[in-house]
Amino acid sequence: METLKSILYFIVFPGFLFTAIAGILVSWIDRKVTALVQWRVGPPFMQPLYDFVKLLGKETIIPRGSSKFTFLLSPVLSLTSITIVSTMLWHTFIMPSKGFVGDLIVIVYLLVMPSIAIILAGFSSANPLSSIGASREMKLLLSYELPFIISVLVAVINSGNEILMGNILMFQNNNGAIAGSLSGILAFVVAILCMQAKLALVPFDAPEAETEITGGPFIEYSGTPLAIFKLSRWMLLFVLPLFLVGVFWGGFRIEGIDLLWSVLKYVALLVVIILIKNTAPRFRIDQVLKLFWGPITFLAILAVILAYLGV
Amino acid sequence: MGFKENALKRSLWVFHFSGGSCNNCDIELLDCLTPRYDLERFGIELVGSIRHADIIAVTGIVNRQCKPRLEKIYKQASKPVFVVACGACPCTGGIFKNSYHTAGPLDEIIPVDAYIPGCPPKPEAIISAIVKLRNKLE
Numbered sequence: 001m002e003t004l005k006s007i008l009y010f011i012v013f014p015g016f017l018f019t020a021i022a023g024i025l026v027s028w029i030d031r032k033v034t035a036l037v038q039w040r041v042g043p044p045f046m047q048p049l050y051d052f053v054k055l056l057g058k059e060t061i062i063p064r065g066s067s068k069f070t071f072l073l074s075p076v077l078s079l080t081s082i083t084i085v086s087t088m089l090w091h092t093f094i095m096p097s098k099g100f101v102g103d104l105i106v107i108v109y110l111l112v113m114p115s116i117a118i119i120l121a122g123f124s125s126a127n128p129l130s131s132i133g134a135s136r137e138m139k140l141l142l143s144y145e146l147p148f149i150i151s152v153l154v155a156v157i158n159s160g161n162e163i164l165m166g167n168i169l170m171f172q173n174n175n176g177a178i179a180g181s182l183s184g185i186l187a188f189v190v191a192i193l194c195m196q197a198k199l200a201l202v203p204f205d206a207p208e209a210e211t212e213i214t215g216g217p218f219i220e221y222s223g224t225p226l227a228i229f230k231l232s233r234w235m236l237l238f239v240l241p242l243f244l245v246g247v248f249w250g251g252f253r254i255e256g257i258d259l260l261w262s263v264l265k266y267v268a269l270l271v272v273i274i275l276i277k278n279t280a281p282r283f284r285i286d287q288v289l290k291l292f293w294g295p296i297t298f299l300a301i302l303a304v305i306l307a308y309l310g311v
Numbered sequence: 312m313g314f315k316e317n318a319l320k321r322s323l324w325v326f327h328f329s330g331g332s333c334n335n336c337d338i339e340l341l342d343c344l345t346p347r348y349d350l351e352r353f354g355i356e357l358v359g360s361i362r363h364a365d366i367i368a369v370t371g372i373v374n375r376q377c378k379p380r381l382e383k384i385y386k387q388a389s390k391p392v393f394v395v396a397c398g399a400c401p402c403t404g405g406i407f408k409n410s411y412h413t414a415g416p417l418d419e420i421i422p423v424d425a426y427i428p429g430c431p432p433k434p435e436a437i438i439s440a441i442v443k444l445r446n447k448l449e
């Protein structure tokens with residue numbers, strides 16, 4: 001009975017199926033808002049689902065000279081890690097007291113996996129453009145990971161040295177959101193910028209750069225593996241803002257009217273992402289590195305110092 | 312018609328192959344994606360990689376330099392893939408018909424699913440061709 005329950009937990013709610021449906025919805029919102037910003041009508045409601053189903057029905061090509069195992073493994077790696085992150089997040093949202101020590105660290109660690117999967121995908125597909133994309137993705141990962149971890153550290157310090165996700169949520173329930181303090185808001189801004197880079201959206205989309213390296217690491221993918229990659233990107237777009245709402249902005253509460261408020265917070269964060277995406281030009285990869293290791297890391301460290309001083 | 316075919320019909324991704332056109336058809340093709348015509352309404356997207364494509368839109372007479380590349384690209388595409396001849400040039404040869412560098416109309420090189428006449432065709436004509444292609448898929 002217990003095993004059946006946990007399997008259901010992983011596959012239906014809040015695991016794979018729920019996250020996938022939510023991800024499809026969120027990616028539609030992304031495309032629709034983008035269209036509205038550009039004064040277009042935009043795609044119909046079911047569009048991402050059509051894209052996904054169509055890709056499942058297409059031929060899968062494995063390019064000659066590629067590493068077949070890695071080529072097919074990387075989309076699955078990306079999908080499973082996001083599913084686990086989503087399950088853990090919702091688990092703590094629903095039952096904040098039932099985490100394990102250090103689940104915050106595990107979540108931060110698992111959030112790196114999609115980028116690793118993209119790097120593997122790019123290097124295994126035997127294509128010069130996808131290799132360039134993968135190497136850019138690697139630099140991007142190196143640049144944003146440091147400030148991201150430091151900004152999460154601010155939430156840990158502010159909530160009284162808690163590395164339990166559930167306790168951070170509880171702390172925010174009692175004392176107000178982390179982003180309410182000066183150090184918290186600084187860390188939140190840093191985390192939003194890092195999230196933009198994690199999602200590889202404009203202005204940090206150098207690894208994919210449709211107009212110069214035509215999709216980068218995904219260039220050789222077709223059919224089902226491409227569908228899985230797309231789905232995992234959409235799921236990441238759903239999960240990452242949720243994580244930030246959880247850590248910095250008072251958590252996602254399920255009971256009564258709080259649910260509406262939580263959804264509104266989430267949608268606001270999502271729209272911020274989409275608006276940044278639609279109004280910014282693309283940074284070169286060296287500029288990204290300078291930006292993240294220079295001003296943004298400085299800002300994050302400043303936030304940590306302020307957090308220690310209790311501001 | 313099953314959901315799978317319906318999905319293919321509603322999510323056609325276009326790969327643009329310029330086989331030696333005078334560049335006018337290319338501009339008209341890009342016009343279709345502008346806010347005024349907005350092809351994304353029908354789920355149509357321009358993709359950069361042939362592996363993602365459902366439609367290969369060929370513009371221009373395919374010249375002798377381009378012919379082997381076009382054949383290679385057609386083989387690289389993940390099937391099912393449809394070919395659209397966009398403009399008078401790939402349909403018949405157009406104004407370049409008897410030139411020294413012409414490698415023949417497009418349908419002598421790869422099978423073609425839809426023809427869009429016009430030199431260059433209007434964006435409306437391109438949209439109507441794609442709608443016809445969609446109806447043909449049923």
Ligand code: SF4
Pocket residue numbers: 332333334335336370371372397398399400401405406429430431432
């Ligand atoms: S059909 Fe006309 S406009 Fe189009 S490429 Fe040929 S000559 Fe140019």
